[in-house]
């Protein structure tokens with residue numbers, strides 16, 4: 001299964017850590033969203049799309065990329081890091097824009113992953129931020145487990161972290 005991991009990780013490099021962890025398990029190629037050559041995606045069986053969450057959705061560079069993709073029927077998974085606890089805002093909400101855009105393009109969504117990331121946005125900066133240290137080792141283990149599920153052909157796997 002030839003896999004590509006696409007990421008945007010602007011704030012603190014939180015999502016890049018998850019992207020690299022998943023890529024290591026899947027032996028995947030990895031590229032930043034802004035550097036994706038659209039014509040080069042045909043060789044992949046599975047593509048992961050991830051970024052931090054910015055204003056309730058994925059980073060615009062990732063969403064813009066998805067909008068520019070041609071129609072396809074390959075597998076995709078969505079991942080993210082975020083500042084808010086998942087019990088406060090369901091993952092469904094944060095991944096909704098990316099998920100709908102990917103489905104419109106014909107991708108089959110085979111998994112979704114999210115975990116906390118260090119967040120110093122807005123007034124949080126004044127108090128040193130929140131979720132310091134995240135993604136932590138446990139988050140990375142969750143990401144490895146998620147990736148192992150994909151590797152073993154699980155049809156749909158979801159990990160929401162804390």
Ligand SMILES: Cc1cc2nc3c(=O)[nH]c(=O)nc-3n(C[C@H](O)[C@H](O)[C@H](O)COP(=O)(O)O)c2cc1C
Pocket residue numbers: 008009010011012013014015016051052053054055056057081082083084085116117118119120121122
């Ligand atoms: C401008 C801005 C907006 C954000 N909006 C949200 C949000 O709506 N919900 C949330 O849970 N986290 C939000 N965050 C926190 C980021 O999603 C979090 O820090 C993430 O781990 C950043 O990932 P990155 O370092 O890979 O860019 C926001 C951060 C910034 C800077």
